[in-house]
Amino acid sequence: MGILEHGTMKFQVLIKKEEGLWVAHCMELDIVSANKRLASVKKEIGDLITAQVSYAFENDNVENLYRPAPAEAWEELYKCKMRLTKKKLKVPGSSRKKSAAKFMPPDIIVSSCFTA
Numbered sequence: 766m767g768i769l770e771h772g773t774m775k776f777q778v779l780i781k782k783e784e785g786l787w788v789a790h791c792m793e794l795d796i797v798s799a800n801k802r803l804a805s806v807k808k809e810i811g812d813l814i815t816a817q818v819s820y821a822f823e824n825d826n827v828e829n830l831y832r833p834a835p836a837e838a839w840e841e842l843y844k845c846k847m848r849l850t851k852k853k854l855k856v857p858g859s860s861r862k863k864s865a866a867k868f869m870p871p872d873i874i875v876s877s878c879f880t881a
Contacts, residue, residue: 773872776814779842780806780879789877792842795834811875818873845878 777792786799789810794817798809821830833839 773874774818775874775876777842778810778875778877779838779845780810780877781841790834790838791875792834792839793831795832795838807877811873814873814875842878 780789787806788799800806
């Protein structure tokens, strides 16, 4: 077993309220989700991150996984006044094919910052 087989991937998400919707933006993958309910947008962005990571590993395309958000989004994240919270999401093993890539991170950590 290689050292990466026990690795954890970490992602930062900015969650803010815009025009009556909660908007979640993953900084490292530049993917966005929007929903009227905060709980729903959190679940959706977690599902999108998991799907993106799973797809990259299953298709041996990890070199194209990371696509950083624009500089303005990063600036907004760093200016966020709320404390960061961490939520651990397990990558569902049942969705992976047996012939998938050799490595799939067992855990994905999503750190969120909320703005109003």
